Amino acid sequence: xxxxxxxxxxxxxxxxxxxxxxxxxxxxxxxxxxxxxxxxxxxxxxxxxxxxxxxxxxxxxxxxxxxxxxxxxxxxxxxxxxxxxxxxxxxxxxxxxxxxxxxxxxxxxxxxxxxxxxxxxxxxxxxxxxxxxxxxxxxxxxxxxxxxxxxxxxxxxxxxxxxxxxxxxxxxxxxxxxxxxxxxxxxxxxxxxxxxxxxxxxxxxxxxxxxxxxxxxxxxxxxxxxxxxxxxxxxxxxxxxxxxx
Amino acid sequence: xxxxxxxxxxxxxxxxxxxxxxxxxxxxxxxxxxxxxxxxxxxxxxxxxxxxxxxxxxxxxxxxxxxxxxxxxxxxxxxxxxxxxxxxxxxxxxxxxxxxxxxxxxxxxxxxxxxxx
Numbered sequence: 001x002x003x004x005x006x007x008x009x010x011x012x013x014x015x016x017x018x019x020x021x022x023x024x025x026x027x028x029x030x031x032x033x034x035x036x037x038x039x040x041x042x043x044x045x046x047x048x049x050x051x052x053x054x055x056x057x058x059x060x061x062x063x064x065x066x067x068x069x070x071x072x073x074x075x076x077x078x079x080x081x082x083x084x085x086x087x088x089x090x091x092x093x094x095x096x097x098x099x100x101x102x103x104x105x106x107x108x109x110x111x112x113x114x115x116x117x118x119x120x121x122x123x124x125x126x127x128x129x130x131x132x133x134x135x136x137x138x139x140x141x142x143x144x145x146x147x148x149x150x151x152x153x154x155x156x157x158x159x160x161x162x163x164x165x166x167x168x169x170x171x172x173x174x175x176x177x178x179x180x181x182x183x184x185x186x187x188x189x190x191x192x193x194x195x196x197x198x199x200x201x202x203x204x205x206x207x208x209x210x211x212x213x214x215x216x217x218x219x220x221x222x223x224x225x226x227x228x229x230x231x232x233x234x235x236x237x238x239x240x241x242x243x244x245x
Numbered sequence: 246x247x248x249x250x251x252x253x254x255x256x257x258x259x260x261x262x263x264x265x266x267x268x269x270x271x272x273x274x275x276x277x278x279x280x281x282x283x284x285x286x287x288x289x290x291x292x293x294x295x296x297x298x299x300x301x302x303x304x305x306x307x308x309x310x311x312x313x314x315x316x317x318x319x320x321x322x323x324x325x326x327x328x329x330x331x332x333x334x335x336x337x338x339x340x341x342x343x344x345x346x347x348x349x350x351x352x353x354x355x356x357x358x359x360x361x362x
Binding site for chain 1: 297298299300302305306307309310313315316320321322323334338340343346347350353
């Protein structure tokens with residue numbers, strides 16, 4: 001199953017042309033406004049998606065399987081949070097290019113293997129921070145990259161930035177904090193409660209398809225302060241209206 | 246240029262080789278990592294009968310996919326691929342992410358088509 005989602009107009013209309021190229025395209029509708037109606041739409045779509053995935057696998061979701069699913073995805077997010085925390089250090093213990101790769105691998109690696117691997121590199125970065133062994137000395141500019149996602153294998157922008165003598169300390173992007181920054185509440189006991197927690201978590205995503213989307217600007221400012229950044233580079237893909245306007 | 250990150254970390258040597266602009270490095274990395282633990286890789290999981298769900302967006306909840314005993318992956322869409330073919334299907338002034346996703350799917354479709362004919 002390939003899941004398309006109605007975010008920007010480009011993707012929404014492109015799925016009509018993609019359908020004949022893939023075996024099983026499932027299109028998920030998404031809200032465009034952070035309102036109670038918007039949240040109700042997200043919840044209805046997640047319930048419809050849950051039924052579609054259950055039908056695909058033949059495995060009905062149980063409270064135990066849902067709890068395990070939430071814990072597994074949260075663990076993946078938590079280890080990225082650990083990595084992000086370490087990038088606050090000056091000098092930065094990891095290049096933006098390598099950190100971007102970790103954020104990219106987040107999307108396709110086995111969750112348990114990913115969590116263990118990132119913990120391994122984080123242990124090393126803690127040692128590096130203690131000895132002040134940064135990727136570049138402290139006097140190099142610290143940059144936040146914000147905007148469109150850089151999917152595998154797109155490493156052009158960080159390569160240019162870091163080859164120019166700056167170090168990227170955070171990504172305000174879907175492949176970065178927009179995708180990983182909030183955890184799903186783990187206290188639900190029933191599938192309904194846990195679905196509610198999932199809706200709450202994903203409704204906080206500050207994607208540019210929302211209008212207005214002031215949370216995103218607040219997040220950029222908060223990241224600049226948190227990582228002691230000297231500048232923000234906005235990455236707006238050509239023809240991507242949501243991130244260009 | 247100095248090593249841009251971990252020297253003995255999991256992905257540490259990738260960018261230090263200076264090869265970080267192409268898909269070849271990624272494919273090699275996936276192959277090497279997959280070969281180390283094939284049962285955990287996507288191909289291994291699919292072979293074991295597990296359903297794979299691909300998604301292009303952070304709004305698709307991994308929690309639900311895992312709870313239904315499937316695996317969620319984000320397909321590659323960060324490189325220009327088969328752009329001549331993609332631009333027969335989409336306007337040229339479509340964003341690079343969408344065109345890339347189509348390029349990789351076109352390649353897969355073309356492989357299946359060749360096998361059938």
